[in-house]
Amino acid sequence: MQPLNKKHVKNLDQNFIKKDQSFKYRCTQCGEWCRNKPLEDRILLSTVDIYRAAGMLELEMQDVISRYCDMVPGKESMLPLMLMKQRLDGSCIFLRKGKCTVQDNKPLVCALYPLGRMEFLNEETGEYDFHYYLKDFRKEGCHAAEDEEWTVQQWLDRFNVEPYDDCVKLYRELGAACSKLMHSCDTDEEKREMFGTSFYMMFVKYDRKQPLKEQMALNLAFVRSLKPSLFFNLAGN
Numbered sequence: 001m002q003p004l005n006k007k008h009v010k011n012l013d014q015n016f017i018k019k020d021q022s023f024k025y026r027c028t029q030c031g032e033w034c035r036n037k038p039l040e041d042r043i044l045l046s047t048v049d050i051y052r053a054a055g056m057l058e059l060e061m062q063d064v065i066s067r068y069c070d071m072v073p074g075k076e077s078m079l080p081l082m083l084m085k086q087r088l089d090g091s092c093i094f095l096r097k098g099k100c101t102v103q104d105n106k107p108l109v110c111a112l113y114p115l116g117r118m119e120f121l122n123e124e125t126g127e128y129d130f131h132y133y134l135k136d137f138r139k140e141g142c143h144a145a146e147d148e149e150w151t152v153q154q155w156l157d158r159f160n161v162e163p164y165d166d167c168v169k170l171y172r173e174l175g176a177a178c179s180k181l182m183h184s185c186d187t188d189e190e191k192r193e194m195f196g197t198s199f200y201m202m203f204v205k206y207d208r209k210q211p212l213k214e215q216m217a218l219n220l221a222f223v224r225s226l227k228p229s230l231f232f233n234l235a236g237n
């Protein structure tokens with residue numbers, strides 16, 4: 001998802017909540033979120049999600065991908081996209097006996113639920129910041145109880161979300177760089193090769209025992225070095 005500049009967003013109907021504001025929610029493990037997802041709503045996994053699962057399951061990134069992901073090519077981005085596998089009954093591949101097998105390191109979109117978040121440009125700092133909103137979980141069929149109160153910050157801390165914020169931003173930059181390279185390819189052969197390189201740099205060339213941020217930054221620098229003229233002003237102007 002591309003980050004947004006708030007000024008340019010009209011008709012935004014999310015009610016954003018600050019990190020010290022609270023909401024009421026207690027998961028009753030009804031499994032509604034983990035089952036019955038229509039195919040078009042399958043969860044898209046990022047490098048961060050695969051890295052977190054790899055650490056928890058003690059598998060290499062490549063093994064997590066082959067066991068738990070379906071790779072599809074993105075139509076507009078032309079990038080490899082990682083969809084979380086579902087069983088034939090529509091339940092998530094990580095769900096076993098009603099429990100999430102990657103609970104403490106589950107994909108960020110699951111960890112955040114019932115919160116959602118969007119990225120906006122902070123015009124003072126020039127950085128992109130996350131803004132959080134509470135989803136209408138009742139409307140989504142979730143059977144959570146509302147007898148526990150959490151601040152947004154407590155919810156984020158609970159699943160160790162924020163330490164990965166920089167990596168989520170790097171994932172966006174890496175995807176944007178790979179997509180730019182894909183669109184710059186002239187021949188089908190070049191596209192095939194670049195697709196393989198994008199897949200490797202975005203999802204595979206990571207050691208799950210080493211910090212992720214540094215590895216992502218290195219992969220991003222490598223991707224940009226493949227066609228420097230696309231990313232750097234070589235004339236120095």
Ligand code: SF4
Nearest residue numbers: 034092094095100110
């Ligand atoms: S990863 Fe875990 S929380 Fe997310 S849908 Fe699958 S079983 Fe549910």
